[in-house]
Amino acid sequence: MSETGIASLRAGLQSAGISDGTPMRYSAFRLFAEALRGHRGWRPAWRDPEPQAEYDTLVIGGGGHGLATAHYLASRYGAQRVAVLEKGWIGGGNVGRNTTIVRSNYLLDGNEPFYEYSLKLWEGLEQDLNYNAMFSQRGILNLYHSDSQRDAYIRRGNAMKLHGADAALVGAEGVRAMYPWLNFDNARFPIQGGLLQRRAGTARHDAVAWGYARAADRRGVDILQNCEVTGLQIEGGRITGVDTARGPIRARKVGVAVAGSSSRVMAMAGLRLPVESHVLQAFVTEGLKPLIDGVVTFGAGHFYVSQSDKGGLVFGGDIDGYNSYAQRGNLPVVEDVIEGGMAIMPAIGRARLLRMWGGVMDMSMDGSPIIDRTPVEGLYFNGGWCYGGFKATPASGMAFAHLLATDEPHPTATAFRLDRFRRGFPIDEKGAGAQPNLH
Amino acid sequence: MIIHHPLLGPRDAQEFTVLGDASLIDRPDGMAEGAPDAFDSYLHLRDNPAGTHRELWYHEAGDRSWLVVTRDTRTHEVMQVELARDVALAAGRGR
Amino acid sequence: MSGARLASGGQIDRARRLEFRFDGRAFTGHPGDTLASALLASGVRLMGRSFKYHRPRGVLTAGSEEPSALVTLRSGARAEPNTRATVAELFDGLEATSQNRWPALAFDAMAVNDWLAPFLTAGFYYKTFMWPASFWEKVYEPIIRRAAGLGALSGHDDPDDYDKGFLHADLLVIGAGPAGLSAALCAGRGGARVILADEDFRMGGRLNAESFALGDQGGADWAAGAVAELAAMDNVRLMPRTTVIGAFDHGIYGAVERVADHLPIPPEGKPRQTLWRITTSRAILAAGATERPIAFADNDRPGIMLAGAMRAYANRWAVSPGKRVALFVNNDDGLRTARDLAAQGVRVSAVIDARADAPDPGIGGARHLPGAVVTGSAGRLGLDTITVRTAQGREFRIDADALAVSGGWNPNVHLTCHQRGRPVWDDALAAFVPGADLPAGMAVAGAAAGTFSTHGALHAGHAAAAEVLEALGHTPTAPDLPQAEDAPVNLRPFWHVAGKGRAWLDFQNDVTVKDVKLAHQENFRSVEHMKRYTTLGMATDQGKTANVPALAIMAELTGKTIAETGTTIFRPPYTPVALGTFAGRSRGRDFKPTRLTPTHHWAEAQGAVFTEAGLWLRAQYFPRPGETHWRESVDRESLAVRAGVGLCDVSTLGKIDIQGADAAEFVNRVYCNGFAKLPVGRVRYGLMLREDGFLMDDGTTARLAEDHFVMTTTTANAVLVFRHLEFARQCLWPGLDVHLISTTDAWAQIAVAGPKSRVLLQRVVDPEHDLSNAAFPFMACGDITVCGGLRARLFRISFSGELAYEIAVPARYGHALMERLMDKGADLGVTPYGVEALNVLRIEKGHATANELNGQTTARDLGLGRMVSDKKDSIGAVLSRREGMMREDGLRLVGLRAVNTGSRLAAGSHLLERGAQAVAANDLGWVTSACWSPHLEAPIALAFLKGGAGRLGETLRAVNLLSGQDTEVTVVSPHFIDPEGERQRG
Secondary structure, three states, X not given: OOHHHHHHHHHHHHHOOOOOOOXXXXXXXXHHHHHHOOOOOOOOOOOOOOOOOEEEEEEEOOOHHHHHXXXXXXXXXXXXXXXXXXXXXXXXXXXXXXXXXXXXXOOOOOOHHHHHHHHHHHHOHHHHHOOOOOOEOOOEEEEEOOXXXXXXXXXXXXXXXXXXXXXEEEEHHHHHHHOOOOOOOOOOOOOOEEEEEOOOEEOOHHHHHHHHHHHHHHOOOEEEOOOOEEEEEEEOOEEEEEEEOOOOEEEEEEEEOOOOOHHHHHHOOOOOEOEEEEEEEEEEEEEEOOOOOOEEEOOOOOOEEEEOOOOEEEEEEEEEEEEOOOOOOOHHHHHHHHHHHHHHOHHHOXXXXXXXXXXXXXXXXXXXXXXXXXXXXXXXXXXXXXXXHHHHHHHHHHHHHHXXXXXXXXXXXXXXXXXXXXXXXXXXXXXXXXXXXXX | OEEEEOOOEEEEHHHOEEEEEHHXXXXXXXXXXXXXXXXXXXXXXXXXXXXXXXXXXXXXXXXXXXXXXXEEOOOOOEXXXXXXXXXXXXXXXXO | OOOEEOOOOOOOOOOXXXXXEEOOEEEEEOOOOEHHHHHHHOOOOOOEEOOOOOOEEOOOOOOOOOOOOEEEEOOHHHOEEEEEOOOOEOOOOEEEEOOOOOEOXXXXXXXXXXXXXXXXXXXXXXXXXXXXXXXXXXXXXXXXXXXXXXXXXXXXXOOOOEEEEEEEEEEEEEOOOHHHHHHHHHHHHOOOOXXXXXXXXXXXXXXXXXXXXXXXXXXXXXXXXXHHHHHOOOOEEEEOOEEEEEEEHHHEEEEEEOOOOOOOOOOOOOOOEEEEEEEEEEEEEOOOEEEOOOEOEOOOOOOEEEHHHHHHHHHOOOEEOOOOEXXXXXXXXXXHHHHHHHHOOOOEEEEEEOOOOOOOOOOOOOEEEEOOEEEEEEOOOOOOEEEEEOOOOOEEEEEOOEEEEEOOEEEOOHHHHXXXXXXXXXXXXXXXXXXXXXXXXXXXXXXXXXXXXXXXXXXXXXXXXXXXXXXXXXXXXXXXXXXXXXXXXXXXXXXXXXXXXXXXXXXXXXXXXXXXXXXHHOOOOOHHHHHHHHOOOOOXXXXXXXXXXXXXXXXXXXXXXXXHHOOOOOOOOOOOEEHHHHHOOOOHHHOOOOEEOOOHHHHXXXXXXXXXXXXXXXXXXXXXXXXXXXXXXXXXXXXXXXXXXXXXXXXXXXXXXEEOOOHHHHHHHHOOOOOOOOOOOEEEEEEXXXXXXXXXXXXXXXXXXXXXXXXXXXXXXXXXXXXXXXXXXXXXXXXXXXXXXXXOOOEEEEEEEOOOHHHHHHOOEOOOOOOOOOOXXXXXXXXXXXXXXXXXXXXXXXXXXOOEEEEEEEHXXXXXXXXXXHHHOHHHOOEEOOHHHXXXXXXXXXXXXXXXXXXXXXXXXXXXXXXXXXXXXXXXXXHHHOHHHOOOOOEEEEEEEEOOOOOOOOOOOEEEEOOOOOOHHHOOEEEEEEEEEOOOOEEEEEEEEEOXXXXXXXXXXXXXXXXXXXXXXXXXXXXXOOOOOHXXXX
């Protein structure tokens, strides 16, 4: 074996934590070693500690954003005595019920730098977390069907490139080369082309939550499951702690990252939000051999789709449109979404829908999120992600950690302020106005 | 879902579009003192309750009535449906 | 060859033979067979491969819960991957192919994964493939993706049709087993409107699969009699081959009827499947129960099947599962299989019963082994032997080519959970039964409710229906039900046999007891974590046979009860549904309706090229012979308007008729500029804001009478604006005397534009109407007549900047008016123009359209900030004055003219200073609309430019980084043509 070969083998063994007893690292070497001894050595991916009486920082919400916040607080901002409070089981909210798309193809200055930063964090996520979240840069193709849609995509693609993201315009023939079985010849709204972001893709959604949880846990963050927050302790306009299902916990700072339940939690602090809760349904088919390589979105209907590594077509469309906390939707939207699918992909007619589910979205007044301080000192808010929160997970966690640690907005998230509506600085990608169910 | 229209009886929810919280009826006076703050609160802030919610539905594929539907956002159960015009008049809105 | 057709019995038509092929081999079966029963009867056990380890797979069940026997049914564009052989109804010429194997089912190279199983444990992929980072997409993932998936789609368009239908009922009965039939009979006899739906092609449920009698009849015969009685009732609709897939809000159920799946191809005019939306006041869920396996080492070999399924194959399909059959059970129901097989002459070699006190079924020649367990199995592509450990701990092998397993039954509670109801654990039954929070209007009867005896099911079905009848005001008849078995459930919970080997829980996704243990070890202990980490229950069978045993094992590991460990929520659909079914006929060109303008057919006859504008089709341009490029046509049309006269159908613009004593006040409040004092006979341009102060729409509104206005909207916003106005009328100012109606489709409206437009109009407008500039000036309007008395409306408005009119006639006269105008204008060179030329003309004039009114812009951005009146309370006025929308350096609409007339200028390009780096900090705005101006003979554009008002005359760059275009432009007024407006006033 060559010198470099031996060195890399040694490095691999070390990084696997096999030779020196450091915290358990995941690697091919480790997997190999464990396989040989019947996998007896794997330890819990995260602990289940008892709550302590007091922490420096509490993050309410053990979803992707809350866990990412805890990870970055501990790993980037040196925070200690951090706990994540989760009502049920971690990753049980929208990080565990979405269509797993990661992209940074935004138009507006308030959004694009943030999502591009997020995409860059995704690109190094697995190495940072030592967890394979299967982030796969398979590309997203937004189809366009009219000249004005093309013009809007050119504007957007240029905005992306000006912010350092990648974008390309593909003509109809280019689209055909990528996806020859789309409906080119018998379409109500013929495909004229598409806006392509090659660095976009998908990730294994659950693994994102678990990877952040494990990484945060390894740095001493307490992840407290079945620990619903039942009240916020506020004295003299300042937060002092929370009441939970597992008893009161004191804290200097509390960050709320509970998208879907934001209004309910913030109401405990007497705050009303520019947010409504709506249900978004998502769908997956039975497993199929590879057909759809990247993410495709229909420009003349509500439909977007990708194919998971397991082979299921994962797709979604529009929200149901009525306020809901019920985590389920109704048939009209199911049909509307799948009609859109069949309109551009008549080859999927004989694929079978396996499962559908609903997630509760924090739909904000302009379709963009909020990461900001609140009128209560020491209480911070992260929410309003509409149905775009998954891709934002790393940057949201980093920006919220930054805010919690420094009391200043992260440079990429300066526009996500609570007062932007009052002051007239909405970040309205769709131009739909202050009506949440239109975003 | 089925919406029991006060004039037309049970109708499929697919015939309707939803606007949002029925408090959107309570538009402030644009010429009054403090209008900017009043409009900010009126247009942007929501109770967003998990439970009983009064909300505006529009019978777009029907008779074009705006309705106030009282519905539980946890179960989707509909408790009451009224003509929004009646609700607005009862709330003192007129000309 | 192990399975075979029994000499007699079964609900098959032995008189007829059906030919079919599996993996190219020819077989025969009979009407009444499923693909699975016919293959088993032909001695075929191996039907597929598992997902991860590519283990050989046979038939586990006899129903829709099947995880293992998946095939691709049919071929070519009709190929249906992942079809369960257990529910595929046999037809003549059926063609099926095995999946997920290469090169052949019996020799699958991917079965190497089985040897690698020690490395491929639950979640192994989360722990590796991270180095180097770039290898994930390039190396690891492509291998994983190719190996994953099961069957393949053809890649061809689905050639079949699908339908949608709507049904209404008093009562929907879901499932036509003993409980469902009894319920339907009671409700049907009582006069209720009943729908009885069953997923099977033969109604009867387990009655068709069991040997016991109902009264003096066989169970299947009683069921057939009940079905016949129901079929004769006018108030009952029988829906076999119909799966109720979901329980939605307010008594709406989704159901899929497989109309033609049992035929080679759908008959002419028939859909393949129909999606029914059933609205019902009440529903009785009588969906039966699903048997669950017991996990033991290598319990996944072909030949091992659930006891109830084996019994069904013997009784319903007359199939002997093997030559030497063994049983492994923990309950009395499983013993029925031994009795029924023995009665059919099948040799039962051993009854292994996990219960120490198990009753001896008394099968001649069979060893009865109470307190024993099966610890393993052997056989290359199917079962040859099992290993048994007795109560005394002795292990030995038993030859068996078929093993029936029963771990008890799970009530099919799925639909009770579709509105977030949670089932509850019943210790006595060792199963989840429906909880208290059922969907409104739903009752559960029979095995689905945990009432497992036939007697109990019959009576529960009747009672549930009687309650519905009473609630509906009918009087139920007394039950007239046959005597039936009423055996109690006798079961000892037993989930898995401890041991070293791999014991399967999820047969399709290859999740074993070891995987659940690993999940527990790594703290994936909540049920959802366990499922997601191991992928248990995520396969095409949705965990129907796997979930409960896995939950029980997790409960054992955590030391909690199953009730404490929890359950999982079942979500629609109950069984997987073809996507085509949900789409119905909304596909291809019928995806959305197509709206045609009144002059569409005329334009078509002129050879027009059309373009979509929302749902509308509009003429884009009218090519003439010899024109080889669209721009030739558009340039010609544009110049003809500026020099002579052109015609364009503008009927697609929204038209809203506003009448009432307070009409003027109403219009004044919905536009931000003043309308209260608009004189009768005049038109005004109006700007409409959303309440947030951003532009919603613009258009011209005409006052035809003191109390009568006609508002126009943009084509795109016609629906939105009308909704908005109705909101304002009904919700904000219900006291105003004003009424609205959309007249978009009622009027055909044609723009007559160009210096010769008056001359042309004078030839069609009846002579009593004076069109002179003095009598009918710019922005005049009025009711007129044309062509000798036809009522019409004339508006002197101009989108092009030329002398121009829009003339409206009742829609049905649009075509004729267009022809008349063309005819009368022939000597004037009258030219029809399409939306491309319309766009060129309005850019030249600096008028905004959807590209500028994109929902993100303000009146101020358009340079029209002063139109927002502060003297009145109009919608959007207050919030339009927010700080962020009043910035001095804000965007402003400007014109751009390419410095070099040979260069290109694309809408969507961003604006940069000369020499500035292409980064966001230097971004000055963007091009909204661009065209070649035939009038100016240069590329021109409209653009939003930061601080634009102060930049007139500057030279900037319009940069399109996507195409590499970098074009020098001069900033000019957006009004390229006649900025003073003299032409339109002329």
